[in-house]
Amino acid sequence: MKPVGERVVEWTLKGLAFSALASLLLIAVFIFMEGAPFMVRLGVKDFLFSSDWRPQEGHYGIFAMIVASVWVTLGAMLVGAPLGIAGAVFLNEFAPESVRRVIKPMIELLAGIPSVVYGFIGVMVVAPLIREHLGGAGLSVLAAALILGVMILPTVISISSDAIGSVPRSYREGALALGATRWQSVHMVVLKAARSGIAASVILGMGRAVGETMAVIMVAGNAVTIPHSPLDSVCTLTAKIALEMGSAVGLHRQALFATGVVLFIGIMVLNGLAMAAMKKRSART
Amino acid sequence: MAAPVIQIENLNLHYGAFHALKNVNLAIGAREITALIGPSGCGKSTLLRCLNRMNDLVPGCRIEGAVRFEEKDLYARGVDVCGLRKRIGMVFQRPNPFPLSVFENVAFGLRVSGLTDRASVNAVVERSLRGAWLWDYVKDKLGAPALELPLDQQQRLCVARVLAVEPEVILMDEPCSALDPISTAKIEELMLELRAAYTIVIVTHNMQQASRISDRSAFMLMGEMIEAGGTLGLFTKPTDKRTEDYITGRFG
Ligand SMILES: Nc1ncnc2c1ncn2[C@@H]1O[C@H](COP(=O)(O)OP(=O)(O)O)[C@@H](O)[C@H]1O
Ligand SMILES: [Mg+2]
Numbered sequence: 001m002k003p004v005g006e007r008v009v010e011w012t013l014k015g016l017a018f019s020a021l022a023s024l025l026l027i028a029v030f031i032f033m034e035g036a037p038f039m040v041r042l043g044v045k046d047f048l049f050s051s052d053w054r055p056q057e058g059h060y061g062i063f064a065m066i067v068a069s070v071w072v073t074l075g076a077m078l079v080g081a082p083l084g085i086a087g088a089v090f091l092n093e094f095a096p097e098s099v100r101r102v103i104k105p106m107i108e109l110l111a112g113i114p115s116v117v118y119g120f121i122g123v124m125v126v127a128p129l130i131r132e133h134l135g136g137a138g139l140s141v142l143a144a145a146l147i148l149g150v151m152i153l154p155t156v157i158s159i160s161s162d163a164i165g166s167v168p169r170s171y172r173e174g175a176l177a178l179g180a181t182r183w184q185s186v187h188m189v190v191l192k193a194a195r196s197g198i199a200a201s202v203i204l205g206m207g208r209a210v211g212e213t214m215a216v217i218m219v220a221g222n223a224v225t226i227p228h229s230p231l232d233s234v235c236t237l238t239a240k241i242a243l244e245m246g247s248a249v250g251l252h253r254q255a256l257f258a259t260g261v262v263l264f265i266g267i268m269v270l271n272g273l274a275m276a277a278m279k280k281r282s283a284r285t
Numbered sequence: 286m287a288a289p290v291i292q293i294e295n296l297n298l299h300y301g302a303f304h305a306l307k308n309v310n311l312a313i314g315a316r317e318i319t320a321l322i323g324p325s326g327c328g329k330s331t332l333l334r335c336l337n338r339m340n341d342l343v344p345g346c347r348i349e350g351a352v353r354f355e356e357k358d359l360y361a362r363g364v365d366v367c368g369l370r371k372r373i374g375m376v377f378q379r380p381n382p383f384p385l386s387v388f389e390n391v392a393f394g395l396r397v398s399g400l401t402d403r404a405s406v407n408a409v410v411e412r413s414l415r416g417a418w419l420w421d422y423v424k425d426k427l428g429a430p431a432l433e434l435p436l437d438q439q440q441r442l443c444v445a446r447v448l449a450v451e452p453e454v455i456l457m458d459e460p461c462s463a464l465d466p467i468s469t470a471k472i473e474e475l476m477l478e479l480r481a482a483y484t485i486v487i488v489t490h491n492m493q494q495a496s497r498i499s500d501r502s503a504f505m506l507m508g509e510m511i512e513a514g515g516t517l518g519l520f521t522k523p524t525d526k527r528t529e530d531y532i533t534g535r536f537g
Contacts, residue, residue: 097344174446178374180397181367192384193384
């Protein structure tokens with residue numbers, strides 16, 4: 001028989017773990033219950049593929065917002081994936097131990113900076129630069145992509161750095177012993193061996209970019225239109241929900257929940273892809 | 286012995302504070318098989334890895350003395366290490382094919398050198414696979430992942446990969462230790478055939494293997510080179526008491 005104290009601790013931990021899971025499940029169920037019936041009633045097609053969002057007149061089409069989210073996310077990928085992967089390669093393969101010991105924790109710190117701070121930098125620095133040098137309002141797809149691209153760096157760097165770090169040393173040695181340079185061994189062998197982990201890091205980064213709200217509200221401009229250029233203002237799915245939830249009632253409120261359902265599904269799909277990529281890696285090694 | 290291609294002169298190696306090779310001298314004859322023997326931990330792998338400068342990768346490793354390859358010191362300033370490793374290839378203890386196709390594994394060294402001409406790459410890959418006696422087994426699955434081959438074929442693939450860069454010397458660090466006796470016999474037979482064209486240095490802790498395949502043997506103990514000479518002589522009439530103890534199985 002275990003001592004009483006130990007059993008109390010055990011049950012407390014079990015209870016906490018269970019309530020964490022349960023609350024996640026509850027949130028999911030709640031969002032679906034609030035949003036899904038509305039989507040069905042309005043017609044999934046009208047909801048997803050119309051760009052007409054005028055809640056006062058009963059028009060609830062989120063297509064422009066979907067397009068905005070997709071563009072902003074892809075833009076963030078274009079910025080964050082190459083930078084992040086290059087950073088991970090540098091840290092793992094080229095940086096001396098002393099540099100790595102300083103930079104790694106700094107990158108983890110980057111993940112802890114509140115998104116409003118990133119948004120603030122976007123508004124004060126990035127948007128004016130875009131406005132002056134490239135034109136447009138400044139608050140735009142481009143500004144959001146740049147800011148989000150930096151925000152997802154910690155995710156991309158730390159996960160792809162783990163993947164690169166777990167490539168067996170024997171691969172590197174084999175390559176170098178054949179006369180490969182350091183860089184050749186990295187891009188011809190190490191990156192290929194780590195590719196599923198790197199893919200997972202990029203997909204998880206995308207998940208973060210899709211879900212980011214505060215920074216996007218601050219820098220994307222929030223115009224509900226389909227963008228024609230990276231300099232146009234847009235309003236993403238997350239931004240729309242955050243901006244209108246406070247004042248929405250009735251159908252409008254349900255429409256926002258339905259928007260949440262769309263986001264939820266999108267992020268689940270991305271995480272599923274990332275998990276599949278990681279699984280493939282562990283199955284192979 | 287044949288004219289030496291590699292001469293190791295007063296070689297000392299430290300891993301940090303640990304003195305792993307103590308004033309080692311050894312000559313390696315051209316187109317011969319030289320076996321490095323000795324108990325585990327005596328420095329055989331360390332010595333072998335000095336010959337293609339793989340120890341450069343080990344942090345805290347210091348090397349003094351000279352390794353002359355065709356008269357020139359490998360450790361002299363300004364030596365092209367990548368070029369050197371193309372001339373002195375290495376097969377590792379555990380088969381370590383890359384997670385690429387069979388074909389790309391063999392073509393790797395060519396890609397490294399920037400050779401892209403499809404026809405010549407194909408020709409070299411086929412020749413190398415034939416040279417490692419692997420062609421008949423893999424000719425129908427050149428595109429298959431190398432890691433799906435059985436272990437002994439993986440090791441011969443690693444040999445083929447080295448042959449493709451046309452080295453002059455091949456270093457092998459216990460190439461059979463992960464293999465069963467039948468696969469071991471195949472690799473040994475292959476080495477005897479390769480001897481006609483290549484200088485081979487093999488590390489082994491298997492006395493029978495050394496006596497079966499090597500022309501010359503060098504016995505090491507705790508970082509020191511105790512005795513080197515013709516394999517037959519070394520195994521039948523060792524001059525050093527410690528060599529005799531080792532080959533008669535009294536320790537190690
Ligand atoms: N990278 C290293 N760092 C520190 N010590 C090492 C390293 N590699 C080998 N050694 C030590 O050097 C000695 C010789 O090792 P090794 O050459 O691998 O022996 P062998 O191949 O004869 O079994 C051993 O005592 C081993 O512990
Ligand atoms: Mg060894």
